[in-house]
Amino acid sequence: MELVPGVHVAVTDRTGGVSVAPYGTRNLGGLVGDDPAAVRANRAGVAAGLGVRGVVFMRQVHGADVAYVSEPFGDDAPPLDGVFTGEPRLALASLGADCPAVLVADPGARLVGAAHSGRPGTEAGVATALVEAMAGKGAAPGRMVALIGPGACGRCYEVPADLRERVASKVPETWSETSWGTPALDLRAGIEAQLRAAGLTDVRHDARCTIESPELYSHRREQPGGRFAGLIWLA
Secondary structure, X not given: OEEEOOEEEEEOOOOOXXXXXXXXXXXXXXXXXXXXXXXXXXXXXXXXXHOOOEEEEOEOOOOOOEEEOOOOOOOOOOEOOEEEEOOEOEEEEEEEOOOOEEEEEEOOOOEEEEEEOOHHHHHHOHHHHHHHHHHOOOOOHHHOEEEEOOEOOOOOOEOOHHHHHHHHHHOHHHEEEOOOOOXXXXXXXXXXXXXXXXXXXXXXXXXXXXXXOOOOOOOOOOOOOOOEEEEEEEO
């Protein structure tokens, strides 16, 4: 779909690929134990289906490092959790199986970015780091539009009480409680707060909970399992 004129986003699901159980069928994650040939075929199928010239997949490490990219990394992706580009038809992918993707665009500067913001990345402020890196290349936070992708929701993402307190001490908006009354984290609320504090005013959500949505992979629901992707690219 078009996030804004000239900028496209997509969220893959688990169907339409060649992986076999327990990764069936469109696993895009290369570090979860799936057949590497199946992962390559699934990634190539996504690129062809989107009509892009390539897809940048990161080696995600739950950090806050961000880099500008102009080509896919191939098999030698560096450890990163955020990338951005001004290259047309180069899609940027954030893999997840409960961790939300953060997809950001400044159509005026012709820049788009993607970040992987799980619990450690949200604590570390990877969404903020992505906005700041894009601003360093001429983007304006007030012009940016963001889409926060599916993730484990604040009513399902149960954590120990001490972990909730630690994360919420850094990102207060993450404090949550499960639907059954135990401590939880709401990462999407925390990410939105970080983006707004960085100057964004247009923050949107794909509000699906991965734990509750069988069409998406969920690390909490199934182990081992695959990874889906949130993607963004310039037309």
